Amino acid sequence: MPLNTKEITINMGPQHPSTHGVLRLVLELDGEVVVSCTPHIGYLHRGSEKLAEARTYQQIVPLTDRFDYLSCGNNNLGYAIAVEKLMGIEVPERADYLRVIVAELSRLSAHLLWLATHAADIGAVTVLLYCLREREEILDLFEILTGARLTVSYVNIGGVRRDATPDFFRRTREFMAGMPKRIEEYNTLIMQNRIWLGRTKGIGIISYDEAIDWGLTGGSLRGSGVNYDLRKVMPYAAYEKLKFEVPLGEIGDVYDRYIVRMEEMNQSIAMINQCVEDIPDGPYKADIPMVSLPPKDRVMQDIETLIHHFVLVSKGFSVPKGEIYAAAEVPKGELGFYIVSDGSEKPVRMKVRSPSFVNLACLPRMVKGHMIADIVSCIGSIDIVLGEVDR
Amino acid sequence: MGLAELGIYTLMTLLGIVVVFAFTMLNSAYLTYYERKVMGHMQARVGPMHTGPHGLLQPLADGIKLFFKEDIIPAKADRKVFVLAPLMALVPALAAYAVVPFGPSITLFGHSIHLYITDLNIGVLYVLALSSLGAYGIIMAGWSSNSKYSLMGGLRSASQVISYEIPMGLAIISVLMMTGSLSLVDITRGQEHIWNIVYQPVAFVIYMIAGIAETNRAPFDLPEAENELVAGFHVEYSGMRFAYFFMAEYANMLMVSCIAVVLFLGGWNPIIPRSLFESVPIFGQYLGFLGDPAVWWFIIKIYAFFFMFLWIRATLPRLRYDQLMRLGWKILIPVALGNILVTGLIKVLVQ
Numbered sequence: 001m002p003l004n005t006k007e008i009t010i011n012m013g014p015q016h017p018s019t020h021g022v023l024r025l026v027l028e029l030d031g032e033v034v035v036s037c038t039p040h041i042g043y044l045h046r047g048s049e050k051l052a053e054a055r056t057y058q059q060i061v062p063l064t065d066r067f068d069y070l071s072c073g074n075n076n077l078g079y080a081i082a083v084e085k086l087m088g089i090e091v092p093e094r095a096d097y098l099r100v101i102v103a104e105l106s107r108l109s110a111h112l113l114w115l116a117t118h119a120a121d122i123g124a125v126t127v128l129l130y131c132l133r134e135r136e137e138i139l140d141l142f143e144i145l146t147g148a149r150l151t152v153s154y155v156n157i158g159g160v161r162r163d164a165t166p167d168f169f170r171r172t173r174e175f176m177a178g179m180p181k182r183i184e185e186y187n188t189l190i191m192q193n194r195i196w197l198g199r200t201k202g203i204g205i206i207s208y209d210e211a212i213d214w215g216l217t218g219g220s221l222r223g224s225g226v227n228y229d230l231r232k233v234m235p236y237a238a239y240e241k242l243k244f245e246v247p248l249g250e251i252g253d254v255y256d257r258y259i260v261r262m263e264e265m266n267q268s269i270a271m272i273n274q275c276v277e278d279i280p281d282g283p284y285k286a287d288i289p290m291v292s293l294p295p296k297d298r299v300m301q302d303i304e305t306l307i308h309h310f311v312l313v314s315k316g317f318s319v320p321k322g323e324i325y326a327a328a329e330v331p332k333g334e335l336g337f338y339i340v341s342d343g344s345e346k347p348v349r350m351k352v353r354s355p356s357f358v359n360l361a362c363l364p365r366m367v368k369g370h371m372i373a374d375i376v377s378c379i380g381s382i383d384i385v386l387g388e389v390d391r
Numbered sequence: 392m393g394l395a396e397l398g399i400y401t402l403m404t405l406l407g408i409v410v411v412f413a414f415t416m417l418n419s420a421y422l423t424y425y426e427r428k429v430m431g432h433m434q435a436r437v438g439p440m441h442t443g444p445h446g447l448l449q450p451l452a453d454g455i456k457l458f459f460k461e462d463i464i465p466a467k468a469d470r471k472v473f474v475l476a477p478l479m480a481l482v483p484a485l486a487a488y489a490v491v492p493f494g495p496s497i498t499l500f501g502h503s504i505h506l507y508i509t510d511l512n513i514g515v516l517y518v519l520a521l522s523s524l525g526a527y528g529i530i531m532a533g534w535s536s537n538s539k540y541s542l543m544g545g546l547r548s549a550s551q552v553i554s555y556e557i558p559m560g561l562a563i564i565s566v567l568m569m570t571g572s573l574s575l576v577d578i579t580r581g582q583e584h585i586w587n588i589v590y591q592p593v594a595f596v597i598y599m600i601a602g603i604a605e606t607n608r609a610p611f612d613l614p615e616a617e618n619e620l621v622a623g624f625h626v627e628y629s630g631m632r633f634a635y636f637f638m639a640e641y642a643n644m645l646m647v648s649c650i651a652v653v654l655f656l657g658g659w660n661p662i663i664p665r666s667l668f669e670s671v672p673i674f675g676q677y678l679g680f681l682g683d684p685a686v687w688w689f690i691i692k693i694y695a696f697f698f699m700f701l702w703i704r705a706t707l708p709r710l711r712y713d714q715l716m717r718l719g720w721k722i723l724i725p726v727a728l729g730n731i732l733v734t735g736l737i738k739v740l741v742q
Contacts (some may be wrong), residue, residue, distance in 0.1 A: 010539050032543075032712050123610060123709025162565040176441045195610060372543075373613075373711045 019384030056316025065151035073106035078328030110331035118380035159285025184317035204366035218333025224252030230329035316345035460630035472535035477635035480528025494686030544623025559601035561727035579658030608635035
C-alpha cells in the first residue's frame with residue numbers, strides 16, 4: 001500500500017518570538033522542509049499616510065518616527081529632505097552635520113538591534129544582551145541631544161529641533177572610541193563560529209540580478225553585491241563631505257548580508273567621528289521666518305514674535321504647489337517620500353516607499369526548499385520592522 | 392533475616408529514597424537558580440536579585456507560582472495521554488537516581504550507612520534504559536497536545552534522543568572495557584588513584600556532546616527551539632504539568648552530570664588530596680577529613696560539570712536539524728567506534 005503523505009500547514013505568527021513583530025507566515029511544510037511560505041501583513045497598520053493628509057507639514061514629522069521605530073532619526077531626515085526640496089529651502093551646514101550624526105547614531109542602534117535579534121534567532125542569546133547594552137548607551141546619547149530616547153523627532157523641516165551641547169559631543173566621542181572593540185567582541189562570539197557559518201552560509205541566496213528585480217534596497221541589496229547606496233548615489237545632508245565606504249557582499253546569502261551590515265556599523269562609527277570633529281559653528285536651523293520657529297526667549301518678550309510662534313504651531317506653513325519624491329538611506333534600505341502639495345498647509349497625498357515592505361516580498365523566494373530553522377535566519381537577514389511594513 | 396532486621400532494612404531504604412528524592416528535587420530547583428545566575432553574569436546582567444538575598448528564594452517563588460496556575464488541557468487534546476506524558480518524563484528521570492553513588496559509606500549511631508539507595512550490578516544499563524524512557528514522555532506530550540508545533544517538537548526530540556543514545560552508549564562502553572564492571576560503585580572505587588578521563592579523553596568529549604543532546608540543551612535544544620517552534624513539545628502545557636517537564640529536564644541534566652562524574656571524573660574521590668589539607672598551618676589537624684572521599688567532592692564535581700553546560704549555552708548558536716543528525720551519525724558514532732577499537736587494542740597489547 002503506498003503511503004499517503006501530504007504537507008502540513010503551519011501558522012507562524014502574528015505572535016511568535018522570531019517574526020520581528022506581528023508578521024504572520026502561513027507555511028506549507030514537507031516534514032521540516034518549507035514548500036511554500038505566504039506572508040500576511042497588516043497587523044500593525046495605523047494609516048500613517050492617511051493621517052498625514054490631516055496634519056501640517058511640521059506635524060507629520062512625529063508620524064515618520066513610527067515607521068521604523070528603531071531608526072527615527074533617519075525617517076525624520078528622509079521626510080524633511082522631501083519637503084525642503086519642494087520648498088527650496090537651504091539648510092545651514094551645522095544642521096546638516098547634526099542630521100548626519102543623529103541619522104548614523106540611529107543606524108548604529110538599529111543595526112545593533114538587528115544583530116541582537118538575528119543572533120538570538122539562530123540561538124546565540126549572549127550577543128542579544130551585549131548589543132542591547134550598547135544600544136542603551138546610544139539611547140542615552142539621544143536623550144541628551146533630543147530629550148527623547150526612542151521617537152526622537154529631532155530633524156525638522158528647515159533644520160533640527162535644538163542645538164547639541166558640548167556635553168553631547170564629549171559623550172559621543174567617548175562612546176565611539178569604545179565601540180569598535182565592542183563590535184570585535186560580537187565577532188569573536190559568532191563571526192568565525194562553525195555553527196554560525198553552517199546556519200548562514202548558502203542560505204537564502206539572492207543573486208545580483210534577482211536582487212535588482214525584486215527591488216531590494218539597503219543591506220539586503222548590497223549583500224548580493226549591488227553597489228547602490230543613496231548616501232553615495234544621491235548624497236543628502238552632509239554625506240557628500242564625509243569619507244566612507246559601501247561594503248558589498250558576494251553571493252547574497254544570509255552570511256553576506258550579515259557581513260555587510262556588520263561593516264556598515266564600522267562605517268557609521270567612522271562617519272560619526274568625522275562629523276563630531278568637523279562640525280562647523282553656526283545656526284542649527286534655517287533662518288526663514290515662514291518655516292522656522294522664532295527663538296524661545298523672544299517669544300516670551302514681545303507680542304509679534306508670540307503671534308508668529310502661535311501661527312506657525314497652529315496653522316503651519318504653506319508649501320508651494322507641486323509634487324516631489326525624495327528618499328533617504330535608512331538602515332533597512334531606501335525610504336522614499338512622495339508628497340503632493342496643492343499649495344495649502346497640509347499635503348494632499350503622502351506615499352511612503354518603505355524598504356521593509358519591498359524586502360519582505362522576497363522572503364518566500366528565499367526560504368523555499370530550506371528548513372524551518374532557516375526561515376528565522378532569513379527573516380533576520382532581510383531586517384524588517386513591521387511598523388514600517390504596515391505603516 | 393529476622394522480622395526486626397527486615398523492618399529496619401525497609402525503613403532505612405525508604406529513608407534513603409526520601410533523602411535522595413529530596414536531594415534531587417532541591418538540586419533541580421537550585422540548578423535553575425545556578426543557571427540563571429551564571430548565564431546572567433556571562434551576559435552582562437546579574438540574574439535574579441529580588442526574591443530573597445541575591446534572589447536565593449527565586450526557585451521557591453517559581454515553584455509556588457506554577458503550583459497555583461490554572462491547569463489547562465486543550466479541548467482537542469487526547470486527555471489521558473496528555474495527563475500521563477509529564478509523569479512519563481519525570482518518573483524515569485527520578486528513578487534513575489536509585490543507583491547513583493553520592494558518597495562512600497558513613498557510620499552514624501553505630502550503623503554503617505551507604506550513600507546510595509542500591510548498588511545494582513547493571514547500574515550503567517539501568518541508567519541508560521531509564522534515560523531513554525524519558526523520550527516517551529516528550530513524544531506523548533507532542534502527540535497528545537494536538538498542536539503542530541508540539542508535534543514537530545516531539546518528533547525532533549524522538550529522533551534526537553535515538554540518534555544520540557548510540558554515541559553515548561558507545562562512549563560508555565569504552566569506559567566499561569577499562570573498569571570491567573557495570574556497577575557505578577565499583578567504577579567509582581576503581582578511580583581512587585587515576586580518573587578515567589585520563590585514559591578516555593575522547594570518550595569523555597563524546598559523552599559530553601551526547602549528554603547535552605540527550606537533555607535537549609543548547610546548542611542542541613531543537614525540540615524546544617524557542618525561535619522556531621515557540622516552546623516545542625510543552626507549548627500547550629501550563630501550571631504544574633509544565634513544571635513536571637521542567638523538573639524532568641533538570642533532573643535529567645543532573646543525571647548526565649552525575650554519570651559523567653562517576654564514569655570519568657572519579658565520583659566521590661577527592662580533587663585535593665588529604666595531605667594538602669593537612670599541610671595547612673594551624674588548622675591542618677582538623678581539616679584533614681576534607682581530603683577524604685566524600686559526598687561534597689561529588690557535589691562540587693557535579694556543579695563544575697554543569698557549569699560547562701551553561702558556558703556552552705551562553706556561547707554557541709543553535710544547530711539546524713539536519714546538521715544535528717549529521718553530527719550524531721557521521722562524526723560521533725564513527726569516532727566512538729574507533730575509540731572502542733583503540734581501547735581494545737591497547738588492552739590486548741598491555742596484557
